[in-house]
Amino acid sequence: MVKKEKTKRDNPLFVASLEKGVVLLEAFDEGHRRLGLNDLVKLTGLNKSAVQRFLHTWVALGYLSKNAETKLYRLTPKVMSLGYNFLRGERLVEVATPFLLDARERTGNSVYLGTLYDTSIIYLIRLPQRLLLLEGTLPGRRVPAFCGGRAFLSCLDDTEILSILDRSNRSAITPYTITDIDENMREIATVREKGFCISQQEQLMGEIAVSAPVRDLQGVPRAAIYISARITEWPPDRVESELAPIALETAGIISRQL
Amino acid sequence: MVKKEKTKRDNPLFVASLEKGVVLLEAFDEGHRRLGLNDLVKLTGLNKSAVQRFLHTWVALGYLSKNAETKLYRLTPKVMSLGYNFLRGERLVEVATPFLLDARERTGNSVYLGTLYDTSIIYLIRLPQRLLLLEGTLPGRRVPAFCGGRAFLSCLDDTEILSILDRSNRSAITPYTITDIDENMREIATVREKGFCISQQEQLMGEIAVSAPVRDLQGVPRAAIYISARITEWPPDRVESELAPIALETAGIISRQL
Numbered sequence: 031m032v033k034k035e036k037t038k039r040d041n042p043l044f045v046a047s048l049e050k051g052v053v054l055l056e057a058f059d060e061g062h063r064r065l066g067l068n069d070l071v072k073l074t075g076l077n078k079s080a081v082q083r084f085l086h087t088w089v090a091l092g093y094l095s096k097n098a099e100t101k102l103y104r105l106t107p108k109v110m111s112l113g114y115n116f117l118r119g120e121r122l123v124e125v126a127t128p129f130l131l132d133a134r135e136r137t138g139n140s141v142y143l144g145t146l147y148d149t150s151i152i153y154l155i156r157l158p159q160r161l162l163l164l165e166g167t168l169p170g171r172r173v174p175a176f177c178g179g180r181a182f183l184s185c186l187d188d189t190e191i192l193s194i195l196d197r198s199n200r201s202a203i204t205p206y207t208i209t210d211i212d213e214n215m216r217e218i219a220t221v222r223e224k225g226f227c228i229s230q231q232e233q234l235m236g237e238i239a240v241s242a243p244v245r246d247l248q249g250v251p252r253a254a255i256y257i258s259a260r261i262t263e264w265p266p267d268r269v270e271s272e273l274a275p276i277a278l279e280t281a282g283i284i285s286r287q288l
Numbered sequence: 289m290v291k292k293e294k295t296k297r298d299n300p301l302f303v304a305s306l307e308k309g310v311v312l313l314e315a316f317d318e319g320h321r322r323l324g325l326n327d328l329v330k331l332t333g334l335n336k337s338a339v340q341r342f343l344h345t346w347v348a349l350g351y352l353s354k355n356a357e358t359k360l361y362r363l364t365p366k367v368m369s370l371g372y373n374f375l376r377g378e379r380l381v382e383v384a385t386p387f388l389l390d391a392r393e394r395t396g397n398s399v400y401l402g403t404l405y406d407t408s409i410i411y412l413i414r415l416p417q418r419l420l421l422l423e424g425t426l427p428g429r430r431v432p433a434f435c436g437g438r439a440f441l442s443c444l445d446d447t448e449i450l451s452i453l454d455r456s457n458r459s460a461i462t463p464y465t466i467t468d469i470d471e472n473m474r475e476i477a478t479v480r481e482k483g484f485c486i487s488q489q490e491q492l493m494g495e496i497a498v499s500a501p502v503r504d505l506q507g508v509p510r511a512a513i514y515i516s517a518r519i520t521e522w523p524p525d526r527v528e529s530e531l532a533p534i535a536l537e538t539a540g541i542i543s544r545q546l
Contacts, residue, residue: 043344048309052349055370063377086301091310092406105374107403107410112313113371114428116363119321123426131416145365148350152365157416158389168381169427170372 050076054084055093055105064102113170122252123154125287126244130157133257133280137273139264141280142256143244144179147172149198151179154253176200176214177207177232181241184221185251191218206231226274228266238264240273242281246288255281308334312342313351313363322360371428380510381412383545384502388415391515391538395531397522399538400514401502402437405430407456409437412511434458434472435465435490439499442479443509449476464489484532486524496522498531500539504546513539 039049057073058065065073070081085103088094092108117123126143134141134157143155150172175183176198183191192211200209208214221227226242239258245251257273264273297307315331316323323331328339343361346352350366375381384401392399392415401413408430433441434456441449450469458467466472479485484500497516503509515531522531 039348041344041348043341044348045305045309045341045345047303047305048342048345049349051303051306051309052351056373058377059373060376083301083303084306086299087303087306090297090299090302091307093310104377105370107374107405107412109370109374110410110412110428111430112363112367112428114426114430115314115317116365116367117426117428118318119316119362127416147365152368154365154368158385168372168375170368170370170375172369172372 050074050080051084051087054081055088055109058094058103058105064097064100064104066100066102070103117154117169120154122244122284122288126253126255126284127155129280129283130155130255133255133276134159137257137259137276139257139259139273142258143253144173144182144256145253146175146179146182146251149175149194151175151182151254173233174198174200174203176209177203177229179254180214180218180221180229181227181243181254182251184218184227185243185245188215191215203233204231204235206235208232224274226277228269228274230266231261236261238266238269240269240277242274242277244281244284244288246285252288255284308332308338309342309345312339313346313367316352316361316363322355322358322362324358324360328361375412375427378412380502380542380546384511384513384542385413387538387541388413388513391513391534392417395515395517395534397515397517397531400516401511402431402440402514403511404433404437404440404509407433407452409433409440409512431491432456432458432461434467435461435487437512438472438476438479438487439485439501439512440509442476442485443501443503446473449473461491462489462493464493466490482532484535486527486532488524489519494519496524496527498527498535500532500535502539502542502546504543510546513542 053074054070057070067078067081071078074081085094089096093106094103095106096103130141130143138159140159141157142153144151144153153169153171156169176195183194195211195214202209208217226240228240230238237258238261239256241254241256243251244253244255255277257277259269259273311332312328315328325339329336332339343352347354351364352361353364354361388399388401396417398417399415400411402409402411411427411429414427434453441452453469453472460467466475484498486498488496495516496519497514499512499514501509502511502513513535515535517527517531
């Protein structure tokens with residue numbers, strides 16, 4: 031991916047000013063809600079005059095707004111529209127939503143749909159049952175695939191999985207995050223055997239999740255569905271006996287309709 | 289807004305190539321999931337070589353992907369990340385989510401949070417109870433403010449409201465959509481009196497919704513919360529007596545915490 035992107039950037043077709051503009055917009059990430067001119071110079075490596083021009087343009091296009099008092103910029107709700115355009119066009123989302131609602135009702139737990147992008151799982155649908163943590167309720171969240179995407183990864187061949195694991199920043203998110211490549215491969219082998227993946231507190235203390243892959247008719251992995259619960263109420267064996275069959279069944283129904 | 293944007297575009301700071309790139313990405317909207325080179329030339333008014341360069345660049349940046357067989361382009365899940373960055377930075381969303389979950393539990397109905405952008409309401413949070421229609425479950429959806437945002441509009445002064453109504457494309461979405469400006473102003477006067485808005489089948493046949501505005505401590509309108517239900521089970525007087533108090537209470541609690 032990285033190599034491919036480099037080649038594309040060297041191509042004379044590549045519009046460098048579009049990339050710079052996008053880099054500036056992407057700088058408004060989790061840790062950086064509100065940014066000023068100098069923050070953006072530091073974060074993007076662009077010079078001050080370029081940052082000024084791109085800021086002006088994003089404001090004119092409606093994607094950033096400027097606070098008149100603080101002179102700080104922030105994203106506007108307009109950025110939500112792009113995600114909506116993507117979701118609306120995804121047959122997967124359309125097919126999956128009623129079955130996810132059904133799984134939420136039957137289990138009393140939060141149910142999600144996520145897909146692989148580069149080395150991350152991006153959640154497309156999140157149906158929270160209770161509020162564990164705000165991030166847990168928001169679509170568009172990206173989590174590392176090595177610890178949050180083993181059900182999806184288990185459908186790829188080992189070369190591909192190893193490439194993703196290798197390119198991932200495998201820092202531990204909690205004391206329980208499995209970061210080692212060999213251990214990850216063993217976990218994935220277990221997922222292949224059982225058909226589902228149980229992940230315990232790897233991303234959030236107190237949270238346990240069971241996931242199962244969704245493949246289309248050609249067998250291509252398209253997404254994974256997740257049912258997440260509190261580990262205090264749902265110890266691993268209860269998750270395996272009660273939630274895993276529902277996750278498998280839900281993933282299966284969705285798969286057959288793609 | 290239109291006038292202001294025009295001024296910004298005439299400004300020498302405006303980066304025209306960024307605008308062209310964004311126009312191309314925005315062409316992938318509801319009716320246009322998959323687009324080819326020639327479709328994009330027609331839709332954007334850009335010349336073929338410009339479309340080629342922007343397509344190449346968006347693919348390199350990861351926001352579009354190309355199907356090798358059909359040569360058609362589509363949005364990738366990466367566009368979801370921008371919406372996530374926006375939502376994650378919104379204190380409003382963080383404060384509102386637990387109260388929306390609570391309102392969903394108490395009423396057994398779908399609960400939403402939307403905010404005004406230009407002449408549209410953009411939904412930031414959507415907690416579906418059942419599936420009325422897929423669009424009803426997706427965040428980032430834009431609906432016209434004149435028929436879907438009267439609770440929010442009721443907090444603005446009349447000059448501002450009239451400007452929004454005037455700039456809106458007020459086509460009827462259903463036979464019940466109130467499109468006339470004077471009728472809209474009368475509806476908004478009723479909302480100001482009662483504090484909430486009941487809208488019957490104006491956007492979707494069979495759906496009734498009650499909404500109430502959320503203002504911050506300075507009294508600035510920030511969003512509106514919506515509870516939507518099936519009109520067959522929830523006739524207007526039942527909505528007014530049972531759902532409206534919960535909408536008002538929920539909007540009030542959120543308002544006091546902003």
